[in-house]
Amino acid sequence: MDVRLIAGLILSPFLIVFVYAMWSELLRWKSEGRAQYGLTYSEETGTTHVTALEEEDAGFDPETFDPDIANEHWEDSGTPDSDDDTQTRGT
Incomplete structure (x- = not known):
């Protein structure tokens, strides 16, 4: 070829x-x-993604993000990412 x-x-x-x-x-x-795209943060999942922003929305600023607050949120909700992994082991 x-x-x-x-x-x-x-x-x-x-x-x-x-x-x-x-x-x-x-x-x-x-x-x-015309649309303005920016980074948005989902507190429920702890992730960010790019999406079209509303005119009054400034978007997510990673410089002002405090990971300790997000970690406290995840620890309080009892997600499988916590230290107790009995949910994932099936015991």
Whole structure:
């Protein structure tokens, strides 16, 4: 097989995903207007993710995050991440 054909076959899935993302963002932009994306924090799961922010929302600032407060929240809720792993061992 030709090297260019192999390279095209390898790169085509990435191109398809990129074009799909561009198309869906264009449709969103036409219906909703310009969006500001930022990092948001979920206290329930303790994770962050990138999403479109509301106009009045400033987003999550990792510099102001205090991990001790988040750890206290997880310890109080009794998640399987705690020191007692009897729930995961099945005993």
